[in-house]
Amino acid sequence: MSTRTVIPMGPQHPVFPEPLQLKLSLKDEKIVDVAPALGYVHRGIEKAAEKNDFTQNVFLVERICGICSFIHAVCYCMAIEDIMKIELPPRANYLRVIWGELHRLHSHMLWLGLLADSFGFESLFMKFWEIRERILDILEKTTGARVIISACAIGGVRRDISDEHLQEILTVIDKCEKELNGIIPVVMSDTTVKRRTVGVGVIEKEKAIHLGIVGPVLRASGIAQDARMTGYGAYKYLDFKPVVEESGDCYARAVVRAKETYQSIGLLRKAINQLPSGDILTKYKGNPGKAAAVSRVEQPRGELIYYVEGNGTKNLERVRVRTPTFSNVPALSKMLPGMELADAPVIVLSIDPCISCTER
């Protein structure tokens, strides 16, 4: 007779850099039920954004997530620019794309490394993180900080990238591409990787929409949905096409992200080659009026949505942040049941959980 055992996975767990608790109900080694418990990182940033000045909020929303901080700031600024009817100079739009894609590049490499770590492939983890450091070096050179770069401002960007640095970005991404060519095939075709990921944590195309999943997880289930397709910022000039895979398992998610690293490199090259000259910041006056705006952008983890409402003062009425992991967490309750306990870390990592985003 087998009985049910409940195993709490987390909040402190070697695989997750962040505290997430999953209460796994097991029958022998098989997972039958899962209940996510959140709240270990909840801070209340949405409320703090109402107390702060709207210009200060740019720095606050960057601290929702340290990995995709720049993209959070872009989304917030887009909503404010929509309310205040600020037109961006073209160069600022391109610079936002460049920094945004650099963030995506380092985030995807970070994730590919963590995935390797989750099934104990330490050397692959180290290799990915070694290449990732080159991207962080560029971020540091162009803005002065490694992870939270604070380069975005309402009306444009706060810093320009010099021609010399643009050339350097091109050489560094060339080098990264060469190095990735050496290890991405390991993710795509190595037997040890495939044994742990193929057919694990499958989400079928039909179920995907009702589970509300977004980003690479949705694209791995065969649905071509990417907020960059809306052409915000300079993406409309870059001929963007989303990466789609059909099988919907952990392997497909890894492949989507691996292909997206190459795609980001391609977008960076295009953006740098087309980069127009000119101003980087539009000056504006006054406070956001009594209006509401919704903006959405694509984070490395999926679609990010901001609802911002002004009330004519320097404080905002409401800032609502819908982060990609918040939509991807419910899908875990469909991915995990039926799987072995040993697969749980791989499946949880396959949605690229960012708990600090989820709980804000």
Added chain:
Amino acid sequence: MTQTDTQPQEKQFPVLEGAENITIDNLTARVKKLDEEGYRLLTATCLDRGEKYEIYYHFDKDLTMLHLRLLVNKEEEVPSLSLIYLCAFLIENEMKELFGVKFSGLFVNYGGRLFLGEDSDITPMLKCVDC
């Protein structure tokens, strides 16, 4: 810092451009129809409007967004969408916890303790006069 909205009933609130008004009675039917048409539920935004809650439901299909706007009294129960879109359970639990919105038929109920600790204050996102 003083909040400006001490008299919410006198204040004019902005409405999101292009939002479609719905009521509690036709919410479920409207969302079911959207589901059949292939819309994705993106999220819901709750706002504290003094006597009432204003809830926006954001949907997306082929990169166009659709917003439903629902105004409810604070005591009224809102039908849960979690049986149509499973992903709604987390969004509704969050609203229930941070704003105190009442939901009927919630698929998974965290009992108002999704994010906050057992000894925290409830409904921290409501506007308050003296903070």
Added chain:
Amino acid sequence: MSSFDTSNIKSPWILHYDTGSCNGCDIEVLACLTPLYDVERFGILNVGNPRHADILVITGAANKRSARVLRNLYEQMPDPKMVVAVGICAVSGGVLHNCYNVLGGVDKVIPVDVYVPGCAARPEAIIDGIVLALQKIPEKRKLLKSREAKTA
């Protein structure tokens, strides 16, 4: 000095816990272990079990729910345990100081030995902080011994 005393300075094991950070400092702590900074070559390992750990590295401001977990982890660690608070949020709350669910710095919950400010704290600064914690271990051991003698 016993062999245990030397080994815990020469090869300290680290336990990392995030109490409410934005991830920025977490990935910098992980970056310390990866090839560019590579503290593993000095014998500094990241472990998952608090009972194996010598140094507790905390990132992020404490909130009400994570404070309980943090206290548990701290109590499970063997003496002499050192606590390093990494990032301005863990030091004082930083940019999140006016959030309703934030208690403030980690020192509101457990005693902290080394503070590493920065947003996000750079890997060099984190390594520096850990080295400083190691230098403080003999001092702390002496303190614990004198306390033990008193209670005995």
